[in-house]
Amino acid sequence: MKQTLLFFLLISNLTLFSQSNFNSESYRVTLADIETNTFKKDSTANAIIIYKYGNSFVDRADYDLITEVKQKIKILNKEGFNKATISIHLYKTSDKREKVDDIVATTYNLVDGNVTKTQLLEKDIFREEYDENHTFVKFTLPNIKEGSVITYSYKLTSPFKFNYKGWDFQSDVPTLYNEYRTSIPGNWHYNIKLIGGQKLTTNTTEIEKKCLEGYRGGHADCGNSVYAMKDIPAFIEEDYMTSKSNYLARVEYELQTLKAFDGREYNYAKTWKTVDREFKTDKDIGKQLNKSIDLEDLLTPEIINEKGLLKKAKAIYKYVQESYTWNGDYKIFKDVSVKNLIKNKSGNVSSINILLHNLLKEANINVKPVLISTRGNGFATKIFPVISEFNYLINQVTIEDTIYYLDATDNYLAFGDIPFRCLNHYGRLMDFKNGSEWVDIKPSKPSNVLYKAEMHLDENENISGNITSKRTGYHALNYKKKYYPNPGAYIQTLENRFPYLDISEFKVTSDGITSSDFKETYRIDYNYEDTGDNIYLNPFFVVFFNENPFRLQERTYPIDFGYKDTYFYLFNLRFDDSKYIIAEHPEEKTIALPNHSGKITFSTKVIGNSIGVMLKIDFKKAIYGPEYYASLKEFMSKIIDIQTNSLILLKKK
Template sequence: MNKFLLPLLVTFSISIFAQEKEHQFNRQNFNIENTRVTKEELYANTYLPDTTANAFYIFENGFSEIEDGGDYHLFTNYEAKIKILNKEGYDEANIVIPLYKGGNGAEKIHDLKATTYYLEGSTIRSKVLSENKIFTEEGEKHDYIKFTFPDLKPGAVLVYSYKLETPYLFNFHTWWFQEDIPKVYSRYETEIPANYDYSIVKMGELELDQNDADIKKNCFYGGQTQNGGDCITTVYAMKEIPAFIEEDYLTSKYNYISRIEYELKQITMLDGYERKYTKEWKDVDREFRTDKNIGRQLKKDRLVKELLPAEIANQENNLDKAKAIYNFVREHYKWNGKYGIFNDMNLKDLLEDHTGNVSSVNVLLHNFYINEGYTAYPVISATRNAGFPKKIIPVLSDFNYLFVLLEADGKEYMLDATDEFVEFGQLPFRALNQYGRKLDFDNESSWVDIIPEDFSKIAYRDSLVVNEDGTSILKSIQSFGGYHASTARKKIKESSEDEKILKNLNNIRDSYELIHLEYENEKNTEKEPLVKYEIKNISQKINDRIYLNPFTFVFWKENPFKLEERKYPIDFGYKDVYSASILVETPENYEIVEIPEQQIFGLPNAAAKLQFITQKADEHHLYVRLRVIFSEPMYASGYYPYLKEFMDILVKIQNQSVIVLKEKKDNLAEN
């Protein structure tokens, strides 16, 4: 009989959990059926699932359909109900609606209405937005409809609605479930003719509470037959949607914010003819071969003949020569700070002006390698803040970056000649965006990972001599490797004074006095930058005791992870090692009476490790060692609570570790 008990208990538990979730969802009694405002909504003074919210959506609804029998424009009816809890939430009353304008015309807004609801005593009052308070701001590619709700006050509920008309069917209306404030309920319905084939993708980690699809008969007249066509109807909905809050170690929020996206693949006409809108990668490869901004520029290797100095050109084709070519391009042709791969890329202009966009400089580097007989490929990608390019469907506007994949001495190197601070084989941090598309015109293009294999590092070797008055003199040698090296080089160049170098390179825990600073290898990307300090610290002396924290420099002053929950990955960009090795020397007439407790802490699956060791060498010398390893460049959101605890421990170790020294009794007696 017992074998039937467990499934029964599980089923019962799931039922209780579902009832509890539904009970919690309804516990504030909001109207999530429509935009009608209730007294309960006006009386509400907090949002229980997120008590930090200053405003939130109570209800949001959208319905999109393609016009039947007319110009076949896409119409989207939108309506929303927003609760303002306090004055800090007033920004949500400023509404901006972008309208795209292009070669096929401009998007339009119809029937825009907005009303503010509030209480006077126990009576519901309302104020309707005047038409003369609605403004249009014109831009190059978009116009912006702007307005602010009237009669704002804490506790108000804002309701607005409009119909958006667009002739651009390729990008069907994107529905944003997640925004920067939470939502009680958001629902999106579509009615799409069955002969319109869209790729539909749900982005983000939040799960749909409703995901329904059905067929509606004879809903669409295409103008070519008396018989109506069928439609696919869909309904997507989410409840209790948390705000999307951007935190450190994130590429682009658009990689992870929860939404529904559409892209038109093809339309099958009612006579059977198929009109394709989405290309395949083989089609794109073919176009790239002849494209004036990529294909033709990549074939202009003749332009670089005779440009390479003889002392480089006459070398054997090995890794040393490859590095020499890379350094030559980096030194003589500068990046103008602009991105893009399809516009303003012209090698003739680059060779004349010695400056160009990121693609021009790196195509030139590619052509030097090809002209010298190396195997090299251009790789198109996107910067971290631009979002991930789509893999399944080629969307060329997703790409804004180009670098070179070089084969030399049996190994592949990813190269970008636009950054003077990175080492050979290291892309700038801005380019670490997971993957890119390698263009191989002789075969076919393919995806390549953009994930650094090597660890980056920061290492401190400190000698701390404590004086009888409680002060101490620190001599520190700091070395930087990988991405920390390129960051250090850049900060040293940008800092005009020693004091600025110290502050820009380090998190300094306490008050200090800089005595001396020197550095080396700040321009040589083949070697690790070294920075040497001599610093006077002020420690705390109370009566016969000295209280000393051995860490002058800390890796993090505070925990960067502050959210209760994070529903997107933690992306450092590269693997990391931090180490601090400190030798503490105490005064002869003091004894060490207390040292920090040793700690070892790790993440599941050995994804990260922290080791803190304190050890007496003799009566007046103490070794303090801290080593922190992040073994992954990116962690799934499930690691967030562990990383948060990990960082709490690390910050506490560096900020709260105390060594206690006590003056010896015989010395006190003499005094």
């Protein structure tokens, strides 16, 4: 039996932990499990999975897939009570369905020195029909208290051979021991992949002869595998990450081929060559991509007759962007209709970007569709095609050897920009002539923030001046969406953020909602606290980061900002040198991230009757590996400290 175990492992230097008081390698509940009510290695844990076990195999009678599940969980406090509510997902079609049997659940408590057991009653097991394909069986264990230990087990039966049971090793609470056993017949070939940043402590496979028998003497050997992990930390979500499904430790299966006992072979896994052919002729998306459009029906003569390809592409993009509204639907393989989009002026992602594709193609512009999986949807598998993992479609345009990625679903996007949700590392370029290929999805422009404060301390001891700011890239996109829908509310929010400032003469000087930048200017009057002969002034009227987004002790998954960016703040204060001297000012600092991947430069200069303060924060990578986490955490801490604790002291002479 040939099977491929594909490891997508992040290198982790996480220190493994253990708690010897718990009986972590057995489903049996011990007194120590009940009596132990602390977990020193993770004091934030609300519950602990002491033991988790799964066993999946093929039924010898009807070849259904059977999975036996057992779990033992310690409830440490009230916030962990949610672990006592279990939901089992079942899949069904019109003629087949999964089922769950043999549900047994027990709550163990220590009452006056005695162990009590409370069994789950059958009447407390509920069935919820979610939709035509999905059902949930739910139950909550009874008599839950702080310190309870719960156990539950059940058997899942599935007729869907293509859907071998995947297994999660990691949870949002610590897990002490997690074991998954599988038995896969040699005539069922699966692609197997282990995902996440945790290492298996057990990974073995043995061959069992004639584990499955068919008619006419047919039989198959089985590969019996054991996967186990110990001391698995809780997976805690934090800012600057893509979908947790990219990093949560688990094993997944996809059926590649199935060879029946009568010799027939069924191929379930496809090659990209096969997918390209099917995609081109698909009744929804393929058919729509091949539709021809009469440009005269939609575009003005000025656009049609434009000679410059880049100008024409920009005009077509602007037309689609302004004329059609995205309905918020991510469907890309269903309900795709350019005709309905043109009629209703609203449609899903595929309909809008396919219309853009077809108009550009009709205008003799080199354009190809790109399938992507958004940041919240997880990474698409690269080793073999899994079309269901894609949930979004954009376009790649090539003009004079320059590549642009276009998405017309957002009215605020500049030409060549795509929404932040699309920055998920890579996509599949669908080239029907030369074959599809993977392409990197990266921002086309830098994302920067620049603030300049020119201030003056006059003879009446009033501090006033002008703020000028410019944002580019995704920083500009975010602020355009804040300002243009309601300028009055934007200005009010700005005033509320800085109660010690009086803001006036506010003006936006950029070129509208599709501008590649967002520029604003305004006048401020600074209301400082009167301390007699001294003036204490924090030069940072604007702060880039209000708090440190990194709070974990350790992080086992990448820090994914999505794009590189730079923050630049320049402050200059002029004053009457006959009345004041600068008694104190902040010390200069330079702080670098490892491997020249980022830098903070902070400086102050006194020249005559003026003082200048400069802060530059440079993130030179869009994505930092988990080994950078401690450095980034300290880096952010230094930024917060500089912005909040930098004081200038002016004294009267």
